[in-house]
Amino acid sequence: MKIxxxxxxxxxREKELTSLLKQAKNLIGFSEVAVLKTEFAGHxxxxxxxxxxxxxxxxxxxxxxxxxxxxxxxxxxxxxKNTIIGYFPLGTANDFQKTAxxxxxxxxxxxxxxxxxxxxxxxxxxxxxxxxxxNIRYFINIADTGLGGFIAKRITQDSKNLGAHLTYLKxxxxxxxxxxxxxVNVKIDKQDYNGKLLSIAVCNGKVFGSGLIISxxxxxxDDYFQVTLLGNVSIWDYIKxxxxxxxxxxxxxxxxxxxxxxxxxxxxxSTIETEADGExxxxxKASYELLPYSLNLLDTTKE
Numbered sequence: 080m081k082i083x084x085x086x087x088x089x090x091x092r093e094k095e096l097t098s099l100l101k102q103a104k105n106l107i108g109f110s111e112v113a114v115l116k117t118e119f120a121g122h123x124x125x126x127x128x129x130x131x132x133x134x135x136x137x138x139x140x141x142x143x144x145x146x147x148x149x150x151x152x153x154x155x156x157x158x159x160k161n162t163i164i165g166y167f168p169l170g171t172a173n174d175f176q177k178t179a180x181x182x183x184x185x186x187x188x189x190x191x192x193x194x195x196x197x198x199x200x201x202x203x204x205x206x207x208x209x210x211x212x213x214n215i216r217y218f219i220n221i222a223d224t225g226l227g228g229f230i231a232k233r234i235t236q237d238s239k240n241l242g243a244h245l246t247y248l249k250x251x252x253x254x255x256x257x258x259x260x261x262x263v264n265v266k267i268d269k270q271d272y273n274g275k276l277l278s279i280a281v282c283n284g285k286v287f288g289s290g291l292i293i294s295x296x297x298x299x300x301d302d303y304f305q306v307t308l309l310g311n312v313s314i315w316d317y318i319k320x321x322x323x324x325x326x327x328x329x330x331x332x333x334x335x336x337x338x339x340x341x342x343x344x345x346x347x348x349s350t351i352e353t354e355a356d357g358e359x360x361x362x363x364k365a366s367y368e369l370l371p372y373s374l375n376l377l378d379t380t381k382e
Contacts, residue, residue, distance in 0.1 A: 082106065083113040083130040085123050085150055087142030089169045098185045099167060107193045127153025137163040143170015144220060148356035155217045163197055165377030171247065175220040178284035178299060180380035196378040200299040202370045203283050205355050209363035218355035221287040224345050224365045225278035228352030230254040231359040255314045261351045266344040267306060275311040281343055281367045282307065292327035303339040304369055310334040343367040
């Protein structure tokens with residue numbers, strides 16, 4: 080068997096990475112261990128695709144949620160023969176693992192690789208239509224049209240001289256203060272929403288935005304997305320409910336709506352932006368489709 084580690088380095092966690100790669104050399108049952116490091120945004124997509132073509136059985140994303148998203152897209156955009164995807168979190172937020180199963184240590188992760196167990200999970204397919212272009216992106220955790228996309232775009236454009244965490248914090252605060260809600264039509268399976276939109280989160284996982292439990296009822300392996308729609312909600316109402324979001328409480332507000340759905344389509348006369356797993360995707364009409372049980376994920380919930 081072959082295993083590939085695709086790594087976005089994090090200088091603050093070099094010790095963990097060094098330990099991981101050292102112990103990976105002694106994995107049981109693997110004849111080849113490939114180690115590849117990303118050099119630019121989007122590089123993990125290309126690296127993952129190449130490793131699928133080279134018959135890698137397991138591909139591990141080592142980085143944050145964005146690195147995992149890129150690896151996912153590299154695998155799913157290539158005929159992939161049941162390739163297993165795993166993740167070792169070295170990012171800033173690492174929100175996906177809070178649904179899929181937290182990795183407690185390097186030793187815990189190596190044990191999971193030495194005693195492989197997998198689970199079939201759902202994946203989301205997002206299509207953005209912008210300036211007569213169609214951009215397809217798969218996501219494993221949560222995608223967000225509205226405020227989240229607005230913030231993600233500005234993070235992408237930033238030089239990030241402040242570092243990842245402070246850059247995220249800066250644009251979250253300025254985004255809250257400057258974002259203007261758009262009027263939208265949202266088709267959620269057979270239901271319709273018409274009105275102003277702060278944000279709509281389409282959830283495979285529970286947690287996004289560095290620890291906000293936007294969808295406490297989301298599951299990776301059921302037959303629906305869980306959708307949280309924040310309609311004509313003021314920024315101050317949102318901020319007042321941050322405590323509830325961190326605790327995973329559903330919010331009782333006439334402008335906040337919860338749905339279970341397999342398909343979501345968002346239209347607006349103004350440009351409305353979308354992100355997926357923290358990565359900016361584009362502006363314009365957005366459609367979401369559930370792909371049930373379409374990915375083999377390394378199970379890290381085992382001892």
